[in-house]
Amino acid sequence: MVFYPPLVNWQIANQKGDLCILPAILNHCGSCHLCETKVQYACPKSDYPGTFMDGMLAEFIRVPHADESLLLAPKNVSLESLVMLSDALPTSYEIGVEGKVQKGDRVAVFGCGPVGLSAILTATIAKPSVLIAIDINEHRLQVAKRLGATHLLNPTQPDFVQQVLKLTCAPEFSDRKPGVDVAIDCAGKAGTVTAAQQLVTVGGKVAVVACGIPETPVNFFEMQKKSMALSSGFMSGHSVALLTEMVARGELDPSPLVSHKFKLHEIEKAYDVFSHAIENNTIKVLLVNED
Ligand SMILES: [Zn+2]
Structure with a gap:
């Protein structure tokens, strides 16, 4: 940083x-x-x-x-x-990136609306090694690429989870567990928060930026097994x-x-x-x- x-x-x-x-x-x-x-x-x-x-x-x-x-x-x-x-x-940076994304991290951003795209842009400040943009809209994925995303994925593809895991298991990550180090949810869907929890690796972080997400189950035993951190908040403007x-x-x-x-x-x-x-x-x- x-x-x-x-x-x-x-x-x-x-x-x-x-x-x-x-x-x-x-x-x-x-x-x-x-x-x-x-x-x-x-x-x-x-x-x-x-x-x-x-x-x-x-x-x-x-x-x-x-x-x-x-x-x-x-x-x-x-x-x-x-x-x-x-x-x-500032919303995407303060809630999704600051204090969470480190140099060399594998990062996934769920949802490529304006805030998700901003999370992709501001995540580049920390120089992650993998920055995955996830959205069902092809145009937004292409904008994500312009802003710094290294990989674009559509979550409706049947092998979506396998594609994410494959990206995080590249040879340069042989000393790490599969999964992303930081999952940033900007989609605001219960399903994406659940997917973020599933795809994050041991010691990883899930940052929920989206507002007003429907009631979402959190599996605390899974969190314990992964030593996973879950965080959220509103921007402060600092x-x-x-x-x-x-x-x-x-x-x-x-x-x-x-x-x-x-x-x-x-x-x-x-x-x-x-x-x-x-x-x-x-x-x-x-x-x-x-x-
Ligand atoms: Zn005050």
């Missing part, structure tokens, strides 16, 4: 006209124990736009505790990349500065995640494209101001 010193050039956006990044979690106090231990989403003051506070489809918004969250955007980064730094990248720095340096390029771009007056068309994601090969839709 590359270590970055504190960002000397990082600035809070505080001038009229500043282009800024607003992480999806905000309003946290920045000084309580939860904020200091990087679980800002659990801070009693934290909020998500569009939940208890108003959403963002407005001409003006008020950002509480802006000193903790409103970050000045680097000038050399495209809008397509900047918008991914608000939620998709990685936004690091990820933005990497994007600004050209070390991460999330722009392929934006599949469609519309002007604000085309918002109804944008929502239609978003609502029919599979038919339109939609990943993320970017709405921009008129000028």
Whole structure:
């Protein structure tokens, strides 16, 4: 893992006209124990736009505790990349990758929607040796390949499990047990979480990034036999500065995640494209101001 010193050039956006990044979690106090231990989403003051506070489809918004969250955007980064730094990248990185994926690991990402694709992109930071993208949609698998996936698999293929195990049993892994070292679930299906638990190796980790997964059985005896770690959570936004720095340096390029771009007056068309994601090969839709 590359270590970055504190960002000397990082600035809070505080001038009229500043282009800024607003992480999806905000309003946290920045000084309580939860904020200091990087679980800002659990801070009693934290909020998500569009939940208890108003959403963002407005001409003006008020950002509480802006000193903790409103970050000045680097000038050399495209809008397509900047918008991914608000939620998709930090969510996938903080819950799926950070502290879990190590150099040389065998990694599988279940689900190649925007967050799953972001997990693939941010997992490349740790330089895994195998990075398997798993989805039933061929277009999304091809995007995964552009973002760094080393292998693409469709879970509906009858020999899917055998294919994963075969990839993890290559000669260079002869001193390791079969299975992936880290399974990242971004699909949000009970079946994928179960499959992730089955495919993870001894000493492996299962990270559940997807929200609202139906009731899912967890076999604790299987966990014990594998010394498996199971984790989940919500993004806190503490990685936004690091990820933005990497994007600004050209070390991460999330722009392929934006599949469609519309002007604000085309918002109804944008929502239609978003609502029919599979038919339109939609990943993320970017709405921009008129000028
Ligand atoms: Zn706090």
